[in-house]
Structure formats: structure tokens, C-alpha cells
Amino acid sequence: MNLHSMNKMEKWEAAVDNIDWRLMRDEVDRALIENLAAELGFPDFDRLERASELVVDDFYITHLSDGRWAWWNPRRYANEDPTYFGDDQSLKEFIIQFLQLDQVGSKQLEEGLSKVVQMNRCKFCEHEYDPIELQERQPDINHSDYCSTECAMESILGEIKEE
Structure with a gap:
């Protein structure tokens, strides 16, 4: 050595x-x-x-x-x-x-x-999420498809960009 x-x-x-x-x-x-x-x-x-x-x-x-x-x-x-x-x-x-x-x-x-x-699965990020917990935190928003407002907005922006 x-x-x-x-x-x-x-x-x-x-x-x-x-x-x-x-x-x-x-x-x-x-x-x-x-x-x-x-x-x-x-x-x-x-x-x-x-x-x-x-x-x-x-x-x-x-x-x-x-x-x-x-x-x-x-x-x-x-x-x-x-x-x-x-x-x-x-x-x-x-x-x-x-x-x-x-x-x-x-x-x-x-x-x-x-x-x-x-649980539900987010259509944008594909993560699992608790729809009841989310509804309690943000009662004015329909959370049937997305785990967060951010995912919903990103999905909509993506659709707009594709058009």
C-alpha cells in the first residue's frame, strides 16, 4: 500500500x-x-x-x-x-x-x-386525496376531479395552451 x-x-x-x-x-x-x-x-x-x-x-x-x-x-x-x-x-x-x-x-x-x-385520484397530478377533508378546507369549490385549486388551474391552463 x-x-x-x-x-x-x-x-x-x-x-x-x-x-x-x-x-x-x-x-x-x-x-x-x-x-x-x-x-x-x-x-x-x-x-x-x-x-x-x-x-x-x-x-x-x-x-x-x-x-x-x-x-x-x-x-x-x-x-x-x-x-x-x-x-x-x-x-x-x-x-x-x-x-x-x-x-x-x-x-x-x-x-x-x-x-x-x-379517496379520490386527482386528474392532474394523479395523487390520492381525501375529498371530505378537502371540501371542509375549501367548501366553495367542487373537488370531485382535483386535489387542489392549483391542480385544477394547471389543468385548465394546459387545456388552454393545447387549443
Whole structure:
């Protein structure tokens, strides 16, 4: 090993010694949950979390615009992808078995699932969004096609430019 290689190695070791591993771990964790949001079709984790219902501990469900249900856990995402269900009955059966619910718990689960809002998909940015939350924030606007006023305006401007 020559002197130049040893010098590079020492610089590399010094750089590694100066890494803030806690900050790096936090950045990786944040990137993972943002990736989870993107996988489920949301622009960011905060919107995914607001659009989802907490079932137990860190397990959530989300009713996607295409009718599927997603079961996910942000703490387990690095090792466990979201589980998708084609209908609420399949999801209900899974949760009953997962939580080992009795008849009373099953009835409560069924009532809770009936109240979960199905997301819409924005025609412009193609992100999932909660139409009820959006209507509450901006009651004077029809949000059936777009997740925001910005997406609606961009879509209209795009149509005008094409003409």
C-alpha cells in the first residue's frame, strides 16, 4: 500500500468518524415513510396519515380511489410492504384474524370500516386525496376531479395552451 492510498484511507476514516449517525437514521426513516406515501399514491406522508384510519398500535387502513384497501404500518415499512385487499370483506376477515376479535369486536370493526372515506385520484397530478377533508378546507369549490385549486388551474391552463 502506498502513502497516497493510506492518506486517502485516513481521510475516509475521519469522515466516517464525523458522521452524525442519528441524523442519518432520521433522514433514512423519513425517506422510507415518504416512499410509503408515494407507493400508496399520496404526495407526502402527512396527507397519507390524515387520509388513513388508525386501527391498532401503528397499523393503519386506507381506502384507495380504485376501491382497494391498504393495510400498512410506518414502523414496519422497511421490512414489510403494505398489504392490499380488493374489498372490505377481505380486509375485515384479515383484521379479525390479525387482532383475534370476538363477535363484539368484529361488529365494532364493521361499523368503523363503514365510516372510512374512500379517496379520490386527482386528474392532474394523479395523487390520492381525501375529498371530505378537502371540501371542509375549501367548501366553495367542487373537488370531485382535483386535489387542489392549483391542480385544477394547471389543468385548465394546459387545456388552454393545447387549443
